[in-house]
Amino acid sequence: MTTVTVLRSEWTKFTTLRSQWFTPLLSVLLSVGLTLAVHLAYGDIDPSLTEDPTIGIYYGFNFGQVPLACFGVLLLGQEYNSGTVRSSLTAVPRRGLLYGGKLLLGTGVGLLVGLAGTAGSLLAVDDVIGVDFGAPGMVRSVVVGVLYCPLLVLFCLGVTAMLRNLTAAMGLLAPMVFLGTVMLAAIPGVRAVAQFLPDRAGQYAFRLETDPNIWFGHWTGLLIMAAWAALALYGGWRSLSRKDV
Amino acid sequence: MIQVQGLSKSYGETHAVDGLSFEVRPSQVTGFLGPNGAGKTTTMRMILGLDRPTAGQALIDGTPYAELTDPLRRVGALLDAHAVHGGRTARAHLLCLSRSNGIPDRRVDEVLTQVGLGEVARKRVKGFSLGMRQRLGVAAALLGDPPVLMLDEPVNGLDPEGIRWIRTLLRGLAAEGRAVLVSSHLMSEMALTADHLVVIGRGRLLADASTADFIAEHGRPRLRVRAVDPVKLADLLRSSELTAEPAEGGAWDVHGATGEEFARLAADHRVVLYEIAAQQDSLEEAFMRMTADSVEYRAVAA
Numbered sequence: 001m002t003t004v005t006v007l008r009s010e011w012t013k014f015t016t017l018r019s020q021w022f023t024p025l026l027s028v029l030l031s032v033g034l035t036l037a038v039h040l041a042y043g044d045i046d047p048s049l050t051e052d053p054t055i056g057i058y059y060g061f062n063f064g065q066v067p068l069a070c071f072g073v074l075l076l077g078q079e080y081n082s083g084t085v086r087s088s089l090t091a092v093p094r095r096g097l098l099y100g101g102k103l104l105l106g107t108g109v110g111l112l113v114g115l116a117g118t119a120g121s122l123l124a125v126d127d128v129i130g131v132d133f134g135a136p137g138m139v140r141s142v143v144v145g146v147l148y149c150p151l152l153v154l155f156c157l158g159v160t161a162m163l164r165n166l167t168a169a170m171g172l173l174a175p176m177v178f179l180g181t182v183m184l185a186a187i188p189g190v191r192a193v194a195q196f197l198p199d200r201a202g203q204y205a206f207r208l209e210t211d212p213n214i215w216f217g218h219w220t221g222l223l224i225m226a227a228w229a230a231l232a233l234y235g236g237w238r239s240l241s242r243k244d245v
Numbered sequence: 246m247i248q249v250q251g252l253s254k255s256y257g258e259t260h261a262v263d264g265l266s267f268e269v270r271p272s273q274v275t276g277f278l279g280p281n282g283a284g285k286t287t288t289m290r291m292i293l294g295l296d297r298p299t300a301g302q303a304l305i306d307g308t309p310y311a312e313l314t315d316p317l318r319r320v321g322a323l324l325d326a327h328a329v330h331g332g333r334t335a336r337a338h339l340l341c342l343s344r345s346n347g348i349p350d351r352r353v354d355e356v357l358t359q360v361g362l363g364e365v366a367r368k369r370v371k372g373f374s375l376g377m378r379q380r381l382g383v384a385a386a387l388l389g390d391p392p393v394l395m396l397d398e399p400v401n402g403l404d405p406e407g408i409r410w411i412r413t414l415l416r417g418l419a420a421e422g423r424a425v426l427v428s429s430h431l432m433s434e435m436a437l438t439a440d441h442l443v444v445i446g447r448g449r450l451l452a453d454a455s456t457a458d459f460i461a462e463h464g465r466p467r468l469r470v471r472a473v474d475p476v477k478l479a480d481l482l483r484s485s486e487l488t489a490e491p492a493e494g495g496a497w498d499v500h501g502a503t504g505e506e507f508a509r510l511a512a513d514h515r516v517v518l519y520e521i522a523a524q525q526d527s528l529e530e531a532f533m534r535m536t537a538d539s540v541e542y543r544a545v546a547a
Contacts, residue, residue, distance in 0.1 A: 001315050001316070001345060001346055001347070002347075005344060005345050005346065005347045006345050008344045009341055009342070009344040009345035012341045012344050016333050016334070016337035016341065017330060017332050017333055017337075018332060019332065078330060082328065082329065082330040082331070083325055083327060084328055084330055086295055086324060086325065086328055087324075087328055087329075087342060087385065088341075088342075088345075089293075089294070090316065090317075090322055090324075091316065091317055091342045091346055092345050093293070093294045093311040093313070094311060244290070244295060244296040244297060245296075
């Protein structure tokens with residue numbers, strides 16, 4: 001029982017369950033496919049796509065991040081819901097080792113999704129309307145596009161470890177990450193708070209332009225997202241390391 | 246060998262397990278008995294480190310389970326046959342476990358064949374019957390060829406063939422020198438399988454003895470007597486100081502006398518007996534009597 005054998009076991013869990021390998025794949029398909037589709041349809045007529053090209057490049061990711069977050073929840077949520085967390089902990093009773101294995105797998109798969117989704121979207125946009133890779137902030141935007149994905153997976157993994165329940169984690173994360181924040185950001189008073197939510201702060205780091213309504217810089221946005229992920233992972237660890245399963 | 250030392254688990258005011266100590270020794274099947282809710286499963290979960298004890302400890306050959314290097318090679322456990330993700334195949338489920346402990350993949354195919362699931366190894370568990378899931382759980386327990394095995398209610402919900410299979414398997418594992426702990430609330434099943442019994446009720450140890458000793462101690466001896474004239478026999482029993490209960494067909498179960506004593510008494514009163522047999526309470530009765538005070542939920546007679 002070492003980090004290597006535990007990672008092999010986690011990789012086996014990942015590849016032998018359809019819902020686990022399919023969700024990251026779907027995430028890449030949605031990110032690249034919808035970005036390509038929107039540029040094919042409106043690329044030459046919609047000026048907003050050229051004003052801040054990152055809005056177009058990451059258009060598909062608005063949808064692609066949903067299955068990716070689901071993947072983060074499923075990693076541990078499926079173990080809690082099926083009861084396999086008990087056989088997993090019987091095989092790997094050092095809870096830190098099991099949690100670390102999940103964390104590494106989630107990071108790795110998240111990075112792959114980030115790389116494939118960002119590269120694919122860039123190539124798609126470049127092919128249709130062209131991308132100015134030298135534009136100020138473009139390199140940052142691409143780096144953030146890759147890093148956002150593992151951070152999102154880790155955030156969802158941590159929240160699920162805290163709640164120890166797949167359905168509860170989905171119920172909390174769906175409105176918090178995807179649906180609610182856009183609407184919250186539309187209410188002037190709430191916007192000041194909403195900008196600090198993980199997906200708002202993280203996605204601001206994608207943008208080339210500076211939004212005067214947002215209190216922090218682009219890189220800080222990614223750091224805020226990372227802080228959320230770290231906080232969730234810590235909370236998840238406290239729950240996993242202390243509670244009976 | 247499993248050593249349970251002063252193990253306790255409390256949930257607030259409720260003491261699920263209360264100062265439990267016993268050992269599970271190699272080369273024998275130890276039956277872990279108690280009514281539902283007695284604390285058997287909680288004890289097993291604490292042995293595996295899934296639940297934290299409030300006090301005391303459980304050791305595997307002197308080491309807490311959580312500190313074992315490759316625990317599946319030391320202890321094989323079947324706790325809940327349903328704790329399998331239905332979307333995985335039987336083989337994939339076992340690979341997820343075996344690879345974490347560095348057990349070679351071919352061992353997975355070996356144990357699947359051993360439990361009779363070789364044909365369905367690549368089928369999703371979703372379609373498995375309870376009996377098949379139970380066999381898969383046993384396969385998981387056997388993966389690391391461990392010297393200690395622990396099974397929680399393995400015969401629950403099995404058909405007679407499945408029950409006989411488990412019984413033969415457990416006897417075989419003990420014969421190979423392994424320490425086997427198997428919990429059950431069915432005394433009769435344990436009478437056939439276990440060499441040693443650990444009986445608990447309300448989380449406390451009620452008995453820790455060999456099956457034979459347990460019966461000798463707790464099975465009350467009695468005489469089954471039958472007379473040519475049942476009325477005369479009834480009169481005799483009423484006038485004697487013996488306690489007796491009527492049994493089927495005019496027979497009586499008599500306590501407090503040996504066969505010789507009772508034969509002499511009958512002869513003195515000219516009661517002609519045609520049956521007099523020494524009997525022992527069944528293990529089931531001994532168990533019921535012993536745990537009667539410790540049953541947590543009991544149906545109240547109307």
